[in-house]
Amino acid sequence: MAGVVITDVGPRDGLQSQQAPVSTEGKRTLIEALWAAGLPAIEATSFVSPKAVPQMADADDLLPSLRVPPGRALSALVPNRRGLERALRAGCREVAVVLSATETMNQRNIRMGLAQALDECTATLLEARSHGLATRAYVAVAFACPFEGRTPAPRVRELAQAMADAGAGELVIADTIGAASPVDVREVLDELLPVVPVERVGLHFHDTRGLALANAWQALGMGVRRFDASIGGLGGCPFAPGAAGNLATEDLAVLCTQTGHATGLDPALLVRAVDVASALVGYPVGGRAMPWLRRSAQHASAEKQEEMK
Amino acid sequence: MAGVVITDVGPRDGLQSQQAPVSTEGKRTLIEALWAAGLPAIEATSFVSPKAVPQMADADDLLPSLRVPPGRALSALVPNRRGLERALRAGCREVAVVLSATETMNQRNIRMGLAQALDECTATLLEARSHGLATRAYVAVAFACPFEGRTPAPRVRELAQAMADAGAGELVIADTIGAASPVDVREVLDELLPVVPVERVGLHFHDTRGLALANAWQALGMGVRRFDASIGGLGGCPFAPGAAGNLATEDLAVLCTQTGHATGLDPALLVRAVDVASALVGYPVGGRAMPWLRRSAQHASAEKQEEMK
Numbered sequence: 001m002a003g004v005v006i007t008d009v010g011p012r013d014g015l016q017s018q019q020a021p022v023s024t025e026g027k028r029t030l031i032e033a034l035w036a037a038g039l040p041a042i043e044a045t046s047f048v049s050p051k052a053v054p055q056m057a058d059a060d061d062l063l064p065s066l067r068v069p070p071g072r073a074l075s076a077l078v079p080n081r082r083g084l085e086r087a088l089r090a091g092c093r094e095v096a097v098v099l100s101a102t103e104t105m106n107q108r109n110i111r112m113g114l115a116q117a118l119d120e121c122t123a124t125l126l127e128a129r130s131h132g133l134a135t136r137a138y139v140a141v142a143f144a145c146p147f148e149g150r151t152p153a154p155r156v157r158e159l160a161q162a163m164a165d166a167g168a169g170e171l172v173i174a175d176t177i178g179a180a181s182p183v184d185v186r187e188v189l190d191e192l193l194p195v196v197p198v199e200r201v202g203l204h205f206h207d208t209r210g211l212a213l214a215n216a217w218q219a220l221g222m223g224v225r226r227f228d229a230s231i232g233g234l235g236g237c238p239f240a241p242g243a244a245g246n247l248a249t250e251d252l253a254v255l256c257t258q259t260g261h262a263t264g265l266d267p268a269l270l271v272r273a274v275d276v277a278s279a280l281v282g283y284p285v286g287g288r289a290m291p292w293l294r295r296s297a298q299h300a301s302a303e304k305q306e307e308m309k
Numbered sequence: 310m311a312g313v314v315i316t317d318v319g320p321r322d323g324l325q326s327q328q329a330p331v332s333t334e335g336k337r338t339l340i341e342a343l344w345a346a347g348l349p350a351i352e353a354t355s356f357v358s359p360k361a362v363p364q365m366a367d368a369d370d371l372l373p374s375l376r377v378p379p380g381r382a383l384s385a386l387v388p389n390r391r392g393l394e395r396a397l398r399a400g401c402r403e404v405a406v407v408l409s410a411t412e413t414m415n416q417r418n419i420r421m422g423l424a425q426a427l428d429e430c431t432a433t434l435l436e437a438r439s440h441g442l443a444t445r446a447y448v449a450v451a452f453a454c455p456f457e458g459r460t461p462a463p464r465v466r467e468l469a470q471a472m473a474d475a476g477a478g479e480l481v482i483a484d485t486i487g488a489a490s491p492v493d494v495r496e497v498l499d500e501l502l503p504v505v506p507v508e509r510v511g512l513h514f515h516d517t518r519g520l521a522l523a524n525a526w527q528a529l530g531m532g533v534r535r536f537d538a539s540i541g542g543l544g545g546c547p548f549a550p551g552a553a554g555n556l557a558t559e560d561l562a563v564l565c566t567q568t569g570h571a572t573g574l575d576p577a578l579l580v581r582a583v584d585v586a587s588a589l590v591g592y593p594v595g596g597r598a599m600p601w602l603r604r605s606a607q608h609a610s611a612e613k614q615e616e617m618k
Binding site: 123162178181183184193207208209211214216217218244251254255256260286287288289291292 | 321325336376489490492493501516517518520522523525528553560563564568569596597598601
């Protein structure tokens with residue numbers, strides 16, 4: 001069976017909502033731990049307004065200081081062409097744009113209508129491509145919107161297609177608030193896959209209702225091979241009950257490995273990266289599979305030491 | 310879409326491995342909370358040797374004291390005909406037998422070979438039926454065995470069929486150690502469903518590797534409508550890292566509800582039952598969906614109070 005490409009969005013989506021400040025040095029350490037664990041792609045930061053997202057205020061310093069191992073992808077989120085300019089100055093080689101799928105979400109978030117937001121996104125994509133950058137394009141609130149409820153699947157298809165037409169390399173369909181069920185995933189993919197090549201489709205789940213991994217399994221069954229996930233399930237806010245984090249990278253890795261999909265990830269080094277993430281945010285993070293993964297890693301390490309005697 | 314029947318095995322499978330003693334009164338309170346939440350079926354206890362499983366030593370006292378609301382099912386596990394006799398004396402109307410699917414597991418657990426264990430199981434089933442009892446039959450370690458590794462799917466089919474022939478009402482295919490992936494679930498069901506009516510098939514998952522809910526989704530997609538689960542994910546041992554509990558009833562309930570499968574469960578009263586379970590074992594239990602469920606329940610309750618003003 002084909003391999004699965006996991007983009008770890010922990011350094012961006014996972015850290016942006018943390019209450020306590022996270023140092024630039026700490027972010028670098030986490031990203032190094034993710035490279036060490038074998039992650040093929042990392043979304044490192046976001047060139048948004050430092051006022052809106054203080055945790056990402058160090059993007060201009062962080063990004064140029066990051067190592068990108070050969071064959072790996074390091075991306076940064078850019079909200080618009082101004083953000084793209086900053087990303088280019090920082091030496092960024094891959095950017096992600098975000099388009100919310102509903103009128104109200106765009107109005108509330110960026111004070112634009114949906115049509116204007118789409119124009120800004122496609123313009124940013126075209127500009128990024130003219131500089132030779134690789135691109136990802138998020139369709140946010142693609143399953144449900146906190147203001148408008150269920151998002152119509154045909155609209156998700158139209159928006160994804162418009163961004164594919166503007167040259168987006170990967171189309172990331174995002175369940176921003178963690179409201180999707182596997183039935184919703186099936187419905188959206190049934191709309192999308194006839195018009196966008198499955199190789200370019202990625203899915204981004206949050207685990208608010210505990211369904212993220214079941215959703216991933218539904219998508220895997222329909223041929224999707226790109227997923228966002230966040231080390232340790234980083235994301236949401238530990239102090240706000242109900243604000244659950246992203247799908248945990250290590251849980252997705254276990255699902256993939258156990259169902260015959262290679263990820264290139266090293267289980268013991270994933271456990272180490274989760275520990276780095278916990279130290280960084282100051283409270284224990286970790287997906288559902290962590291106790292088992294940790295035990296397996298210890299067991300494997302003991303066996304290796306035995307062999308070396 | 311058809312409804313799903315969830316058997317809460319928390320009072321048996323969830324409590325049997327607790328370190329601290331749990332009072333008979335506390336078990337009654339938990340079972341009442343589960344009835345209140347709408348559970349259609351509860352596995353209340355186990356008539357095993359009190360030496361082997363001290364937490365179930367009160368089965369003879371507990372069972373006769375339990376209320377069974379009309380249309381609900383209250384069952385107890387019986388390891389053999391001696392256990393069945395105790396269950397009958399306690400007024401039990403539904404029993405579950407257990408057959409491990411591997412030679413070694415049977416030898417280690419009950420000092421019998423697989424063939425002899427199957428004989429004892431079918432004899433117990435026939436005896437139970439002769440008393441007019443409803444029956445469930447577990448095939449334990451049906452996906453993997455801690456001693457023999459992967460369990461061959463054709464053997465699971467043969468054992469399930471033998472117990473179906475002996476009149477077992479429900480055939481519960483159990484991932485006792487939580488090693489199954491959705492691909493394994495598909496493989497076993499592909500073997501089983503051609504020979505056993507899907508209405509009589511139940512699945513029992515543990516969440517050791519975090520895959521229990523993805524497994525449930527795979528089984529739902531193949532038509533299975535009976536699942537064991539445990540309130541709060543009770544089970545395993547909180548002091549033994551890696552010994553994860555059962556699939557949490559509340560997580561399965563969310564998956565079902567969000568995918569259009571009725572369960573008859575009340576979300577707010579499920580949250581209450583989880584709180585009762587936490588109080589009983591003395592540490593917080595709860596599935597992945599708990600923060601969201603708790604918030605939803607509070608929201609619904611506030612709205613109801615608003616309406617009543």
